[in-house]
Amino acid sequence: MEPLTEVMNRTPHAAAASAQQLRLCETVSVRRLIPIVLGSLMACLSAVAREPFTPADIWAWRTTQDPGISPDGRRVVFLERWNDRASRSVCSNLWLVSVDGRERRQLGAPGRGAWRDRSPRWSPNSERIAWLSDRSGKTKFYVARASGGDAEELKLGGLEPKAFAWSADSNWIAFTARADAGAATPWTPDELLSRLNPSALAGWAKSKLLVAPVLEGRPQGGVPRELSTGDLHAEGEPAWELDGKTVLISARSAPLGDSQIYAIDVAPLASNAATDGSNLQSPRALTHRPGTNFNPLPSPEGDKIAWIAVDPRPGNALRKLCVMSADGSRDKVLAGSLDRDAIAPHWSSDGRTVYFLADDAGATQVYAARADGTARQVTRRHDRLTGFSLADNGRAAAIRWSASEGAVEVGTVVSFAVDLPGGVTALAAPNDELLATRDIAPAEEFRYNSAGHSIQAWLTRPAHFDPARTYPLVVDVENQPGAMRGVDTRLETQLLAARGWLVLTVNPRGTPGYGEDFANLLTSGYPADAFEDVMRGLDAVLGKGLADSKHVAMVGGLLASWALGHTGRLRAVVVTEPVADLAAQAWRSLPSLRRMTALLGAPPWENPQLYAKQSPLSAAPDFKTPALVIARPGDTAATALRAALTARQVDSAVLTLNPGPNPEDRVLEWQGILAWLDKALK
Numbered sequence: 001m002e003p004l005t006e007v008m009n010r011t012p013h014a015a016a017a018s019a020q021q022l023r024l025c026e027t028v029s030v031r032r033l034i035p036i037v038l039g040s041l042m043a044c045l046s047a048v049a050r051e052p053f054t055p056a057d058i059w060a061w062r063t064t065q066d067p068g069i070s071p072d073g074r075r076v077v078f079l080e081r082w083n084d085r086a087s088r089s090v091c092s093n094l095w096l097v098s099v100d101g102r103e104r105r106q107l108g109a110p111g112r113g114a115w116r117d118r119s120p121r122w123s124p125n126s127e128r129i130a131w132l133s134d135r136s137g138k139t140k141f142y143v144a145r146a147s148g149g150d151a152e153e154l155k156l157g158g159l160e161p162k163a164f165a166w167s168a169d170s171n172w173i174a175f176t177a178r179a180d181a182g183a184a185t186p187w188t189p190d191e192l193l194s195r196l197n198p199s200a201l202a203g204w205a206k207s208k209l210l211v212a213p214v215l216e217g218r219p220q221g222g223v224p225r226e227l228s229t230g231d232l233h234a235e236g237e238p239a240w241e242l243d244g245k246t247v248l249i250s251a252r253s254a255p256l257g258d259s260q261i262y263a264i265d266v267a268p269l270a271s272n273a274a275t276d277g278s279n280l281q282s283p284r285a286l287t288h289r290p291g292t293n294f295n296p297l298p299s300p301e302g303d304k305i306a307w308i309a310v311d312p313r314p315g316n317a318l319r320k321l322c323v324m325s326a327d328g329s330r331d332k333v334l335a336g337s338l339d340r341d342a343i344a345p346h347w348s349s350d351g352r353t354v355y356f357l358a359d360d361a362g363a364t365q366v367y368a369a370r371a372d373g374t375a376r377q378v379t380r381r382h383d384r385l386t387g388f389s390l391a392d393n394g395r396a397a398a399i400r401w402s403a404s405e406g407a408v409e410v411g412t413v414v415s416f417a418v419d420l421p422g423g424v425t426a427l428a429a430p431n432d433e434l435l436a437t438r439d440i441a442p443a444e445e446f447r448y449n450s451a452g453h454s455i456q457a458w459l460t461r462p463a464h465f466d467p468a469r470t471y472p473l474v475v476d477v478e479n480q481p482g483a484m485r486g487v488d489t490r491l492e493t494q495l496l497a498a499r500g501w502l503v504l505t506v507n508p509r510g511t512p513g514y515g516e517d518f519a520n521l522l523t524s525g526y527p528a529d530a531f532e533d534v535m536r537g538l539d540a541v542l543g544k545g546l547a548d549s550k551h552v553a554m555v556g557g558l559l560a561s562w563a564l565g566h567t568g569r570l571r572a573v574v575v576t577e578p579v580a581d582l583a584a585q586a587w588r589s590l591p592s593l594r595r596m597t598a599l600l601g602a603p604p605w606e607n608p609q610l611y612a613k614q615s616p617l618s619a620a621p622d623f624k625t626p627a628l629v630i631a632r633p634g635d636t637a638a639t640a641l642r643a644a645l646t647a648r649q650v651d652s653a654v655l656t657l658n659p660g661p662n663p664e665d666r667v668l669e670w671q672g673i674l675a676w677l678d679k680a681l682k
Contacts, residue, residue, distance in 0.1 A: 108151030242302030401488030441497030477556030565619025
């Protein structure tokens with residue numbers, strides 16, 4: 001056995017700790033003291049012993065979502081997503097924590113369950129929590145008391161709810177559910193009914209709006225009552241007006257039509273009104289703004305309604321915070337001077353202020369909008385926030401990601417006084433145990449110029465970076481156009497850096513968080529302009545003398561697909577979400593069609609030449625970079641890219657994963673990504 005003195009000489013901190021123990025125990029024999037000293041030494045060493053991230057860490061990774069603070073400000077409910085090895089599935093369970101973080105328990109069931117809970121919502125009296133869950137195999141509605149007890153299923157006559165809201169008296173819910181397909185048409189043989197899709201385009205299955213009682217002592221509920229929505233397609237969460245006589249909902253009458261905020265009449269809830277809504281008044285449109293209008297939010301006094309509006313202009317149009325009188329009159333834009341997207345608005349208890357989140361230059365801040373149209377910035381931390389909610393006493397809850405001041409937070413549930421944000425209380429940090437044992441690769445923010453625009457980017461360096469040598473570089477591009485990268489620590493970035501590679505992430509033209517003008521640059525030449533910005537970022541990193549220009553690779557979606565035919569500077573490309581033809585991408589679903597129409601300024605049938613020109617497959621004759629394509633069954637974009645790569649005799653492979661979220665497949669996916677890049681960058 002190695003002499004204890006030699007071990008202590010190599011670890012001075014452990015030696016000092018052990019010396020202190022010796023002074024306290026002078027009468028203890030050396031033989032009895034050795035185990036104590038060794039225990040201190042091993043504890044010290046284990047505190048600093050860290051390992052690199054590997055794909056197997058996906059099993060241990062936790063994600064927190066949808067925090068909701070109770071109206072009385074005493075508790076916070078949130079979702080924790082985790083990966084279950086036994087069922088090979090992504091699960092999510094509800095947790096309840098006191099606002100000071102001292103008390104925490106799972107809601108509705110003991111222990112973690114291999115099911116998916118979602119959308120927890122507090123009753124306005126803070127006594128109960130309702131949510132949706134597939135714990136019985138289908139999506140159902142559950143209610144539990146905040147003080148404790150098992151979850152009770154609310155019977156809804158076999159309907160599967162999509163979104164819901166409590167009434168102000170905490171006795172009713174309004175919810176949306178998919179409408180019945182209707183009677184078969186005369187041409188339909190019986191044997192086709194089970195295979196007939198009533199919606200020709202995914203995302204346009206009509207939703208109906210209903211109400212149901214959730215009375216105390218009657219958790220089983222009552223017969224749901226359908227409200228009259230006419231030919232409207234309801235979207236998002238409903239909201240009750242204060243008097244309980246009206247439900248607000250965002251809806252549209254045509255797949256590509258404008259969405260407006262509608263007021264839906266509710267008959268006296270104690271009456272024997274028809275359950276199919278046949279005796280109710282037609283919906284009343286409260287908004288008349290072109291574009292998308294959603295997220296109606298009545299004020300505490302019931303005299304005003306706030307909502308989010310997006311104008312119908314090409315590119316990433318700004319999400320504007322608006323307010324109107326309860327009857328739809330006197331509408332105006334709040335926070336008009338703030339050139340940022342408004343997210344998750346909440347009224348203050350006095351009805352004078354609307355608090356909301358806004359992404360800004362890689363971080364997320366809380367803002368406050370007043371009735372006079374002015375807005376002030378409430379927080380000034382370099383964090384990312386999601387899931388903002390606000391209690392009547394001004395206490396807020398959110399999910400925070402941070403890598404500032406040497407501290408790394410990944411999905412930490414926090415609470416804070418909204419106007420005194422300096423005092424932040426961490427309520428739950430489910431990834432802390434994993435992070436304490438892993439090497440965290442630090443990220444450095446920098447800016448550079450591209451085509452006259454200032455571009456923000458981050459360079460993540462391996463945990464044990466040596467400035468005296470150069471490293472392979474992986475350009476990690478965002479899969480979705482217009483999504484902002486920032487200061488948050490991402491597992492995917494850490495997996496790449498753990499391999500000993502530099503990782504570059506960029507917010508190119510078209511990214512929100514830098515003003516509407518910058519976001520609208522997306523349509524001028526997408527994806528070519530965004531790709532140019534990314535490559536200028538590569539040049540900026542190479543100019544620092546840190547990266548090896550002959551060992552550069554790219555990982556991502558559309559921009560990675562575009563790179564196949566537009567540069568010869570990459571040793572390898574991994575296409576994680578293949579895009580070959582933008583028109584085909586638009587036709588995947590109704591949301592995709594709306595998104596591509598907004599990005600390019602027209603649907604595919606109005607400007608097919610533009611869609612063809614800006615599709616990655618248009619450059620197939622110039623494909624030259626070895627590529628790994630990640631695919632799902634039936635992925636025509638992956639098939640097209642692989643066919644073009646094969647025709648051009650470019651080294652390529654397709655890794656086909658199972659459909660749906662599957663953590664085992666995600667582990668395999670990242671094993672494949674890292675192996676492909678290892679081959680190219682070694």
